[in-house]
Amino acid sequence: MPEPTTQDEAQGKRTGAGAGFDLGQGPGRLLVWLYGVFTVAAASRSVVQMIVDFGRAPLAYVLSAAAALVYAFITYSLVRGGEQARKAALVCCAAELAGVVVVGTWTLVEPSAFPDATVWSDYGMGYLFIPVILPLTAMAWLRRAER
Template identity: 50%
Template structure:
């Protein structure tokens, strides 16, 4: 796999699309989980808290993807890996034992409630991040 280096300030359509989708998911998951925790948090606190965690991961990814530095790239990569692990673990747990969570999370059944975007998004994010690494001169600037 070849990597296309990016330079500071360079924008790409792929980055813009990822930032937009991550921002929408941060807002959607965050809003939904905040309302659920505030109005019926005692019914499924784990599920609603997991959705809030997902929203925070989406927010971190959104903010890191907007930047082109090596540090931001590492943060985005970490957030996207955490997201992928989360959606795979929670997705698998909810498929294997649906009774574990009394209500849906963003990552339940691999994101079925969101059209499986929570499953596809970290894969697309990882693909993009691994193909668009910051250039070495950017690394020197960040240190």
């Protein structure tokens, strides 16, 4: 394996044309970790709910599965790095935020549509509002990483 040629490469930072952001430490690493945890949490929850009692609240369970897919794609984009991945992560974070706002509002306006909660119900209250805070934080970090 060739020796790292720059100090950034030696420290494990992504470098080169369009690398975009550094996941070696700080906020980038925390975002990847949080999105990874939310991917597993949302996917596990939705799979178990769909297997055990899909007929009870199919909309809620499908929305939780969709949230898991969004979280997984954002995690992948953050890990992949590069300008295209950064832009894709920004778009997905905006879609995630829109989903949280729409589903959160829907669960408050028409609670009968959701006999069971989704990851995004009540703006993510069941997850300490992290589902609404996380995309805002990620978008701010990704925009800063653009520079």
